[in-house]
Amino acid sequence: MTNETKKFIKGGSFLIEDISYQDMLTPEDFTEEHLMIAKTAEDFVEKEVLPQLEYLEKHEFDRTVKLLKKAGELGLLAADVPEEYEGLALDKITSSLLTEKMSRAGGFSLSHGAHVGIGSLPIVLFGNDAQKQKYLPALASGEQLAAYALTEPGSGSDALGARTTAKLNSEGTHYILNGEKQWITNAGFADIFVVYAKIDGEHFTAFIVEREFPGVSTGAEEKKMGIKSSSTRTLILEDVPVPVENLLGEYGRGHVIAFNILNIGRYKLAVGAVGGSKSAFEMTVKYANGRQQFKTPISQFNLTKEKFGTIGSKIYAAESSVYRTVGLYEDNQGQLSTEDAKDIKKVADSIAEYAIECSVNKFFASEVLDYVVDEGVQIHGGYGFMQEYPIERAYRDSRINRIFEGTNEINRLLVPGTFLKKAFKGELPLFQKAMVLQEELMMLMPEEPGDEPLAQEKHLVKNAKKIGLLAAGLAAQKFGKALEKEQEILANIADIASNVYAMESVMLRTEKAIAKDGLEKSNQKLLYTQIFCQEAFNKIEADAKETLIAIEQGDTLRMMLSSLRKFTRHTPINVIAKKREAADVIIEAERYIV
Amino acid sequence: MTNETKKFIKGGSFLIEDISYQDMLTPEDFTEEHLMIAKTAEDFVEKEVLPQLEYLEKHEFDRTVKLLKKAGELGLLAADVPEEYEGLALDKITSSLLTEKMSRAGGFSLSHGAHVGIGSLPIVLFGNDAQKQKYLPALASGEQLAAYALTEPGSGSDALGARTTAKLNSEGTHYILNGEKQWITNAGFADIFVVYAKIDGEHFTAFIVEREFPGVSTGAEEKKMGIKSSSTRTLILEDVPVPVENLLGEYGRGHVIAFNILNIGRYKLAVGAVGGSKSAFEMTVKYANGRQQFKTPISQFNLTKEKFGTIGSKIYAAESSVYRTVGLYEDNQGQLSTEDAKDIKKVADSIAEYAIECSVNKFFASEVLDYVVDEGVQIHGGYGFMQEYPIERAYRDSRINRIFEGTNEINRLLVPGTFLKKAFKGELPLFQKAMVLQEELMMLMPEEPGDEPLAQEKHLVKNAKKIGLLAAGLAAQKFGKALEKEQEILANIADIASNVYAMESVMLRTEKAIAKDGLEKSNQKLLYTQIFCQEAFNKIEADAKETLIAIEQGDTLRMMLSSLRKFTRHTPINVIAKKREAADVIIEAERYIV
Ligand SMILES: Cc1cc2nc3c(=O)[nH]c(=O)nc-3n(C[C@H](O)[C@H](O)[C@H](O)COP(=O)(O)OP(=O)(O)OC[C@H]3O[C@@H](n4cnc5c(N)ncnc54)[C@H](O)[C@@H]3O)c2cc1C
Ligand SMILES: Cc1cc2nc3c(=O)[nH]c(=O)nc-3n(C[C@H](O)[C@H](O)[C@H](O)COP(=O)(O)OP(=O)(O)OC[C@H]3O[C@@H](n4cnc5c(N)ncnc54)[C@H](O)[C@@H]3O)c2cc1C
Incomplete structure (x- = not known):
């Protein structure tokens, strides 16, 4: 994609207008540099994370913290952070590719994603210069880790129904926060929380809360169906004094941050779901090639081929859709001038522009992922029900994706x-x-x-x-x-x-x-x-x-x-014939292949 | 259903012929007696099993054994056993209702089902008089517990590919069995195993193997995705001497037993899936009535109603189908004369008659169950991902049903x-x-x-x-x-x-x-x-x-x-309108209701 041919494409216009392929990013457009950084992430997961996953699943989060710091050293936390705050300021394509490659790491990818995504981005995108100076360098290096605290026991889909309150103290120096934020990813070890609270019970506003502030504590680790190697806890705020300079964005306009971060979270989730689909599919194809019944590798049965063809086409659809969306962001938000990038309203508008695409990708790709892991288990037969086989974990891990970042119904x-x-x-x-x-x-x-x-x-x-x-x-x-x-x-x-x-x-x-x-x-x-x-x-x-x-x-x-x-x-x-044909190539390659 | 109006209905004929409703069993035909026994099972699950489920999930199988013995005292193990062997000889409708009601007990229902079903039925249906005399009274009372051992590491769908061998000893008194049977439900505590082995590596034959026989041992408990409160282990047979009188059915015709027991297992699995669907749905409707978002119970959102209407109609379909099949068995196999019931060939034919119906029910009902638990989790939102909520377990427990008793593909x-x-x-x-x-x-x-x-x-x-x-x-x-x-x-x-x-x-x-x-x-x-x-x-x-x-x-x-x-x-x-209407009744009743 060269700059000259690029047109500004309006969000949602795909429903009623056409574009030409020149105006669409595809995975075939990735540069050498993109692929190199993707490779770094891939190697990191393979060599550093996967060997430790068993322990992470048992909640040994010290290891998570160490791994994240190591990721920081490799530059895997700094892609979205501007250079002036010691980040790498890479394009959206790179940061998306990182997300895709990290997804193989199961629950750990969530620790990574919550940190670089919903945890850090509120400051990257909506922080003022002082806040960025203060927090971003440590977040980019992994010295400090971030979390995003919006949900409460009584407010999930209805995020604005939050009960957490903030009250300015009489000296006017601090907001005093009280409330409980539920199911906060990374809460077990995060240093920085972006917390949403209602000032005077009314004006929904974002704050940067440090773990070290008095009155901050966390509940016990939740016992979850899957992504057990991610930390999920309640964040408890009891009379926490938050310096006024830690109010993030604008007074009473926390929803602008909350919802736009969710927009980004959604397309990132979709990218991760594509990565997860690919790795679940790979383990499944390999398994099916190795397993024989009736003296035949089960991959050779036409019903298996039918599944492979279907899965391949679905992953292709999800992959093509999400990178198209990444391209839209790259063309729009990624190219804001340095000045515009400091204008909260312009930043918010540039994200909100593609809210439709974000939602569409979120529910589509998370459902493709669930389809893939479900068929993955099925193709493994009884082995798919055994924890020894990674497809079992993939099945449990994937289920959350249809629920968080806005349920698929809400999207x-x-x-x-x-x-x-x-x-x-x-x-x-x-x-x-x-x-x-x-x-x-x-x-x-x-x-x-x-x-x-x-x-x-x-x-x-x-x-x-x-x-x-x-x-x-x-x-x-x-x-x-x-x-x-x-x-x-x-x-x-x-x-x-x-x-x-x-x-x-x-x-x-x-x-x-x-x-x-x-x-x-x-x-x-x-x-x-x-x-x-x-x-x-x-x-x-x-x-x-x-x-x-x-x-x-x-x-x-x-x-x-x-x-x-x-x-x-x-x-x-004749889709049956086409699926057989596509499956044969997949079986040969032992993975999703285009 | 009175006997006079009953016609013999050929298996598979539903595809090309019609029947009238008089010839079909429906849940509305259940008698007081049926419902009374169902209530006994329901109370047993509610009062005895559910309070212990947490421990059963942790593999405290001593409790399982005690519970099964208690079930034996209540007559909940004896429905299919003839009176002459100290059973209750109840009709197929009763034994199916027991299965349905037990299904609320999660993995425990599998311990029960494997014992009374695939474990005991080979002897009930295909044992000779001496074998029945010897084993059935203790199985009916729960004094001894049974398991069914067909699958091996290398042979699942291809059951006849088994490698376990049997060889007559030189004295002609014992078959010497060698091999490994994998994923055997109840293996942790069963006393009796129906084992399939090839005599001289060739003639596929069933044997009754006692745990106490020398050379019998079991592997470690499998770590499974779900039904953790059921025991699943490898049965290891090392030079096990099995008395020749323990050869079950006919020499070289073990497949007749294996496949016909699977036929029964399939419709029973479908019955259990209906029960599981109802209980998962009930917890979901109750949850949705209690949970508010946007100041509205989430059951009141039309998208929730759409789900309720769909689920209700699917359960109705599965329920109607399985009891129709139960009725077919009751009319046919259930009414064999005492003499015919001792003729292996007649018994086998009477079961095989409805092989098509068994398969159809098996995959249909297990897919309804997976649909219900999946939507159940979704309607619970984030809570559905938390182990505190029983829907989380239901989601994991249900997944096996599409795999065992013949995968849904095989069926x-x-x-x-x-x-x-x-x-x-x-x-x-x-x-x-x-x-x-x-x-x-x-x-x-x-x-x-x-x-x-x-x-x-x-x-x-x-x-x-x-x-x-x-x-x-x-x-x-x-x-x-x-x-x-x-x-x-x-x-x-x-x-x-x-x-x-x-x-x-x-x-x-x-x-x-x-x-x-x-x-x-x-x-x-x-x-x-x-x-x-x-x-x-x-x-x-x-x-x-x-x-x-x-x-x-x-x-x-x-x-x-x-x-x-x-x-x-x-x-x-207009299905949307119909679903809303059906949902309102469900919401009011707080469960599946007809
Ligand atoms: C493992 C995990 C990690 C999480 N991490 C974070 C985190 O880091 N930070 C954070 O802030 N939150 C986090 N969450 C919370 C997550 O974002 C919420 O679970 C999600 O927003 C859904 O809210 P809820 O669970 O309260 O479901 P509810 O809002 O109660 O929804 C329940 C059901 O009702 C439906 N529903 C709700 N409203 C409507 C409507 N208007 N119309 C139709 N249907 C409706 C939903 O679609 C859903 O099916 C996490 C949750 C989990 C489980
Ligand atoms: C928890 C649990 C409990 C169990 N309990 C028992 C028990 O008590 N007793 C017992 O004997 N067994 C038991 N089993 C074994 C169970 O019956 C088998 O897992 C099942 O028969 C499937 O066999 P498999 O797992 O070897 O899968 P495979 O046969 O290897 O099948 C793998 C995949 O290939 C597909 N496939 C296979 N053949 C074909 C074909 N010809 N055409 C198209 N697709 C094909 C299958 O549909 C499946 O998707 C249990 C299993 C589990 C997991």
Whole structure:
């Protein structure tokens, strides 16, 4: 991607506008430098972390702290920290690749992620110069470790329902914090907590709280289903005096920090889920190649191949989607001028721009991960149920991803909500596009895609967008403001959106690869694309149908369903055959391969 | 169900023939006596087992043994044992209800199930009189406990690939057994093992092995993902002398016992999965009623209601299917004359008759269970990831059900395989029906269902069978013997079969209930039926489509797809609205309710 061709792409526009592959980052665009740093992280995990994982699982967190410091020495904590605060100021692509590679380390990757991500980024992005000077160098080196404390026993999804309070003392020097923050990752050893509290029980605000402040303590380690090698505790705040200069961002505007950090957390979680999917898949393919039943390696059974083809196509979809999103951030937020990067509002806007993409990636990739580990266990048979086999841990570890950083339900609800808000503000030409669609519906002649590679997939992507527009437009028109309550419809629209995003991402990535490397070398990508687009399109059709039926009745419904049929008509491909073909390459490579 | 109206229903016939609701057992047919014994089991679990579960999870199996003996005193181990061997000789319905009620006890239910089921039943069903005299009284009372040892490190799905050997000693008094049986439930404390070994490395045969025999030992407890309160160990056999009179069943015909016991194990597993689904759902609904976010109980959010409606309809489908199958067994195997019940071949045939139903139930119900616990965790949010909450354990415990008693893949493959075998043998009129279908296709006028309750669902069931026939017939015709290798198609056909079975089961059950109690009192059942039939039918359509596309091409494919469309045309219902309605009743009852 050269700077000249880059266009500023509006968040959420993918639903109604097209981009060309030049404008999309793909893993094939990574530079030597990107891959080198990724390799450093990979080696670190392989040589330093994995041999200790057994102990980390038993909560020997001294080892975690040492490992993080070692990671600090290798520069693996400094990617997002500006150079003036002793960071490396690497691009978003690098920091995402680090996240992907770390994910092999199970619960440890969460310790790393919470530190460099939700723990440090509030200060990186929203701290003032003094705060950055004070805290960032130690965070970048690993001398100090960070955590993010938003959730409370009574407020999870409803983060703003927090009860933790802050009160300015009479001297005006300190805010006095009281409350309990629950399930705080890294709480067992973090030195710095970004804590959200309501000043005077009202003004939701972020604070930097040091562990050493009087009145700070933590509860016992939680007993969790998985990611046992991460520390999760309650952070207890009893009359903790926090210097006024530790108020982070703006008074009463803690939600700007909280939610934007979550946005970043979401796409990072998605990147990690892609990494986790790849490693769970690798152990599964290797296992299946080694295990024989009926005198045959179980990887050779066609049902196993069917699973491999499905998993491969799903990982390709998640990977293509998340790096597309990383690219959007790199182009936008990553390129803020040094001055703009100090302007809280500009920073917040640049993150919030892609809130839809972040949510879509978060739920899509975490569900791909759960799919992969579930099939991974299944392919291992009884061995998959035994703790000796790493797939067992992967299965338990992965389950949290659909819950934290906003549950997948909350993220689904955010997608159409944000989209409609943008449309109403005129940021996205939803209504114009919907009108064009209406006209098109009147006269639509079924279009036949050509025979060239990707012609069918382009056709499906195009029609998928129209279907999304049809469903979303109709829902908005029918329910207006009350659409908020129609959560089932909102979730269906979110699913359509995520599938559109993923379909377009695989299609463009493959198109880009073919343009660069030719068709032959891109065959595996083409297979994944064909499989994924076909299956995602079927799902879109089903979601749209259910939605229309929930909105309309009688003759109007019949008309709508017939409009839908116009957009869904196509000659379907034989996915069973394509999956076998893709699986053979995977079996040969013993891992996910493009 | 009175005896007079009862017809002998052929196994697998549901795919091509219809029955009337009089011929189907439903939970509404349970007698006072059935329910009383169920209550005994329920109370036992509640009062005796659950308070100790925490210790059982830590492998304190002395407690398990004591609990099983107590269960023995209450008659909870004797249901399947004939009276002449000090059993209770209760009907299959009772013994299934016991299984369902025990399932709340997590891993302990497996200790119980392995003892009364796969452990004892080989002797109950296939033992000779001397063996029954010797072993059954102690097994029925719990004085001795049983296990079933088929699997080996190298042979799981391929059970006949076992390497354990038996060799007659020179005196002709004992078989000398050598080998390792892996993952044997109850191995930590069982007194009696039914062991499969190859005589002279060739003739697969079952033996009754006592723990006290010299050379018998067990390995260490396995570290498992879940069902930690069950014991799982390797059974090690080193030159174990087994008296010749302990050869079970016939020489070289151990597979008849092994596979038929698995058939029973499969429908019992399905019954247990229904029980597990109900209890996981109950804890989830209660939790959701109690948890507030955004000042609202989370059960009141429409996305939660959508989940509740889906879960309710799935449990209804699984429950209706499994008790229908239990009824088939009760009518057939349960009513063998005392004499026939001693004829190994007749017993084996009576079990094998419903092999298709057993497999279909096994994979369907275990997948419903996994769906329920997965959504259960999700609805619990972060709390679902914490071991304090029983849903966390339920999630881990349930995962094994898709793996043992034949993996769900193996069970899927068995369905069309067995079906076609029966058809070729002339036991099922597949080919006649396929011909009729061909003719019908030529002249088919789309039929419109009436407006009366269940008219639509009857229509869908009827067409679902035709779709199954179309797909299976085409596949058999196209591939002939080679169909065996087309596992993806076989699995699709199995999925169609299981959905047909479940659709018909809910439809008939609801029809029966309406006939008995009237429409108003059957409303919840009707809702579940409408929801389930609509969604299962959509899945059938998708499976059939994928299958046709994998079989045919070009014009023939187009013709086939248009035939498929004839059968799938219908006015779909608004499942979103139906789910909300069903959910409100569930929320009020705080559990699965019909
Ligand atoms: C291991 C672990 C680590 C964590 N680490 C951190 C951390 O470092 N820092 C931190 O601040 N937090 C952390 N969390 C908390 C996490 O972010 C929350 O668990 C998450 O936000 C969900 O909140 P909750 O668990 O309270 O679920 P709830 O909000 O109670 O949700 C329960 C269910 O209700 C649904 N629901 C809620 N509201 C709605 C609605 N309006 N409409 C429809 N459905 C709804 C949810 O989707 C979910 O299914 C962690 C949690 C865990 C388990
Ligand atoms: C907790 C636990 C308790 C158990 N209790 C008992 C017990 O009491 N007694 C006993 O005898 N056994 C017991 N088992 C063993 C259990 O029955 C086996 O695990 C099961 O049969 C699967 O065999 P496997 O694990 O060797 O998997 P494998 O047979 O190796 O299968 C691995 C994968 O390959 C697939 N596969 C295999 N063959 C084919 C094929 N032909 N076509 C397509 N796919 C295929 C499978 O579906 C699976 O996904 C237990 C297992 C566990 C984990």
